[in-house]
Amino acid sequence: MGTALIYDEEMTKYKLLWVDPACKIEVPERLSVSYEALVRTGLSDRCVAVPPREASDAEILLVHSEEYLEGVKKTPHMTLEDLKEFTLQYGDVYFHPNIYHCAKLAAGSALQLVDSVMTGTVRNGMALVRPPGHHSMRSAASGFCVFNNVAIAARYAKQKHGAKRVLIVDWDIHHGQGVQYCFEDDPSVLYFSWHRYEHQKFWPNLRESDYDSVGKGSGAGFNINVPWNKVGMENSDYLSAFCHVLLPVAYEFCPDLVLVCAGFDSAIGDPEGEMCATPDIFAHLTHLLMNLAGGKLCAVLEGGYNLTSLAQSVCQTVQTLLGDPLPRLANLGSPCESALESLQCVRSVLRRYWPILKHAADPPTTDVGSRRIKLAKAEGEKAETAEEERSREEKVWPEPAERLRPPVCSASALPDDAACPDGLKRLTSSKDLGPLLGRRIKTEVAGDADGVATFLRLYTLIEKMRTNEIGNGVALVPDVAAAVKCVVQDLGSDLVNRVLVVCVGKEELNYATADGKMLVVQISGEDKEEQKGKYYIPMCLKKGCGDTVGFIQAVLGLLLPLGYEYDPGLVLLSRMPGSGVGDCMWQQLIGLLKGFAKGHTLVLMQTNDEACMGPTASVLLGHPAPPLQELLTPLPDDGDALERMRERLQADWKMLQTAVSSGN
Ligand SMILES: CC(O)(O)CCCCCNCCCN
Numbered sequence: 001m002g003t004a005l006i007y008d009e010e011m012t013k014y015k016l017l018w019v020d021p022a023c024k025i026e027v028p029e030r031l032s033v034s035y036e037a038l039v040r041t042g043l044s045d046r047c048v049a050v051p052p053r054e055a056s057d058a059e060i061l062l063v064h065s066e067e068y069l070e071g072v073k074k075t076p077h078m079t080l081e082d083l084k085e086f087t088l089q090y091g092d093v094y095f096h097p098n099i100y101h102c103a104k105l106a107a108g109s110a111l112q113l114v115d116s117v118m119t120g121t122v123r124n125g126m127a128l129v130r131p132p133g134h135h136s137m138r139s140a141a142s143g144f145c146v147f148n149n150v151a152i153a154a155r156y157a158k159q160k161h162g163a164k165r166v167l168i169v170d171w172d173i174h175h176g177q178g179v180q181y182c183f184e185d186d187p188s189v190l191y192f193s194w195h196r197y198e199h200q201k202f203w204p205n206l207r208e209s210d211y212d213s214v215g216k217g218s219g220a221g222f223n224i225n226v227p228w229n230k231v232g233m234e235n236s237d238y239l240s241a242f243c244h245v246l247l248p249v250a251y252e253f254c255p256d257l258v259l260v261c262a263g264f265d266s267a268i269g270d271p272e273g274e275m276c277a278t279p280d281i282f283a284h285l286t287h288l289l290m291n292l293a294g295g296k297l298c299a300v301l302e303g304g305y306n307l308t309s310l311a312q313s314v315c316q317t318v319q320t321l322l323g324d325p326l327p328r329l330a331n332l333g334s335p336c337e338s339a340l341e342s343l344q345c346v347r348s349v350l351r352r353y354w355p356i357l358k359h360a361a362d363p364p365t366t367d368v369g370s371r372r373i374k375l376a377k378a379e380g381e382k383a384e385t386a387e388e389e390r391s392r393e394e395k396v397w398p399e400p401a402e403r404l405r406p407p408v409c410s411a412s413a414l415p416d417d418a419a420c421p422d423g424l425k426r427l428t429s430s431k432d433l434g435p436l437l438g439r440r441i442k443t444e445v446a447g448d449a450d451g452v453a454t455f456l457r458l459y460t461l462i463e464k465m466r467t468n469e470i471g472n473g474v475a476l477v478p479d480v481a482a483a484v485k486c487v488v489q490d491l492g493s494d495l496v497n498r499v500l501v502v503c504v505g506k507e508e509l510n511y512a513t514a515d516g517k518m519l520v521v522q523i524s525g526e527d528k529e530e531q532k533g534k535y536y537i538p539m540c541l542k543k544g545c546g547d548t549v550g551f552i553q554a555v556l557g558l559l560l561p562l563g564y565e566y567d568p569g570l571v572l573l574s575r576m577p578g579s580g581v582g583d584c585m586w587q588q589l590i591g592l593l594k595g596f597a598k599g600h601t602l603v604l605m606q607t608n609d610e611a612c613m614g615p616t617a618s619v620l621l622g623h624p625a626p627p628l629q630e631l632l633t634p635l636p637d638d639g640d641a642l643e644r645m646r647e648r649l650q651a652d653w654k655m656l657q658t659a660v661s662s663g664n
């Protein structure tokens with residue numbers, strides 16, 4: 001199934017007709033440069049072009065009031081003076097004779113996207129629209145927004161397609177207060193937003209944009225605000241918010257559909273956000289959401305005002321929706337203290353609603369609330385003077401790296417008598433081996449003939465991943481532990497400079513991993529507290545790997561952050577016999593691990609584990625992992641163990657932090 005792309009140049013045909021410093025950044029070129037970048041990179045040709053349509057009155061009235069709609073309907077016939085007059089009643093927004101038409105197209109585009117995804121015509125998609133939507137309220141325009149495109153889409157998905165639970169992820173750098181107001185008492189729509197806040201000093205300067213607005217009534221717990229109280233947030237801050245706040249809750253919520261308020265003013269270079277996250281971060285943010293809701297994801301453009309980072313970020317997002325390998329995130333920092341303070345605050349207010357966060361730390365002792373500026377009146381931020389704007393240094397960042405699809409997406413190395421699942425390219429040792437291998441066989445490692453054959457197959461797979469001839473692969477071997485040992489001790493380290501080894505199930509993995517060339521993470525039911533060390537991390541689940549909640553907690557809260565910080569060149573995932581891990585959880589694990597090492601994942605399974613070959617191959621080939629069933633309440637001790645583990649490890653691994661360092 002493909003990726004839908006919705007765009008129409010009609011939505012570029014309105015602009016600011018008078019002087020207003022607050023609105024001058026919202027220009028038609030935002031849309032045209034984004035689309036042109038998709039055309040130039042060949043990405044638009046790989047998408048399914050879906051035409052926009054005008055949202056009907058009834059659809060607009062799913063969110064907005066009749067009087068508001070009636071008012072907006074009059075704007076096409078207004079004189080310039082009337083338009084100015086009409087605009088004055090709202091904040092930071094402008095009207096134009098053609099904006100009502102474009103606002104209907106923007107909302108209608110979101111609905112077309114929902115139809116395409118919910119009917120299975122496409123797997124996912126992106127709508128390039130303007131005017132944006134997430135600030136507009138039931139009876140008010142705000143922040144360049146006229147109709148709330150994504151809020152209308154969420155209500156529409158429920159009403160027309162019977163969606164039970166809709167997740168809205170708003171990565172725009174402004175708080176989508178319009179979305180929050182729309183669903184704050186609705187437990188069927190989970191709204192997550194991060195936004196520049198600076199203790200209420202940043203637009204829209206709302207008290208209710210802070211972390212303690214968690215929703216009301218039956219909606220309590222279903223509204224998540226992550227305020228950024230400083231500018232300059234980086235990739236590590238964004239990933240920490242996903243791993244330690246959004247994803248655990250999203251997996252527990254188990255949505256039928258994911259809508260993204262895809263604003264790119266959260267990228268480096270944007271005059272509004274003033275953040276430092278690079279455009280390739282959106283490849284990962286998109287990827288991390290694509291294993292939810294069976295991959296049903298609709299991204300709708302919101303903000304983004306630096307035309308260079310906007311275009312690059314849009315391309316990164318669409319390329320991930322298309323299933324291309326993800327870029328490695330170079331030198332990820334550690335989350336900054338201010339971000340950790342925000343994460344700690346929001347986790348501490350959410351833990352009472354979401355068992356998966358039950359063990360989150362108490363709020364920081366420093367009273368964050370006291371720093372919210374005392375607002376006599378919301379003066380908003382002062383208009384920036386021209387020289388102040390020029391003086392703000394021009395940000396530069398590297399062009400995002402190419403993300404080349406390897407000629408072979410997925411390969412298999414199987415014993416001759418094993419069946420090869422459709423779509424996998426079968427490697428046979430004989431014809432595929434390079435001459436250099438002859439010199440490399442260390443018979444004492446490979447042992448008997450069977451061992452040698454296994455060794456040859458694995459080496460071939462890894463070699464072809466290294467040269468990007470192959471994306472990922474799966475090998476069935478007679479003895480998984482021996483195979484892991486052989487790869488790790490003889491192949492991985494000198495072929496690839498960092499190998500992330502993920503072992504599911506119990507097995508003695510006593511490797512010398514002190515040199516950092518390899519990071520071994522083992523998830524099992526065995527308690528191995530004694531074997532500590534920075535590069536060998538045993539995660540013990542009391543109820544074993546069959547405990548999906550404990551498992552997903554360990555994956556999201558430990559394995560993902562570790563993986564991002566380690567940034568491996570290869571991921572080796574082994575499924576020990578008798579691990580007990582469920583198929584869905586196994587598929588989710590593969591889906592998530594594909595985000596590392598440009599997708600070079602090598603799965604090792606025991607020959608008799610053939611039954612798991614199908615589900616494994618499906619995810620390796622790019623199909624979304626099926627959703628985990630609604631998660632049961634995690635065992636209290638597993639959560640505790642996880643927190644204790646995180647405490648112990650975060651000295652070495654900064655991405656595991658979820659709170660300000662205790663010293664503060
Ligand atoms: C879709 C969106 O969230 O990007 C809209 C942002 C509106 C910003 C209003 N204030 C602008 C002040 C200019 N310095």
Ligand SMILES: [Zn+2]
Nearest residue numbers: 172173174303
């Ligand atoms: Zn924005």
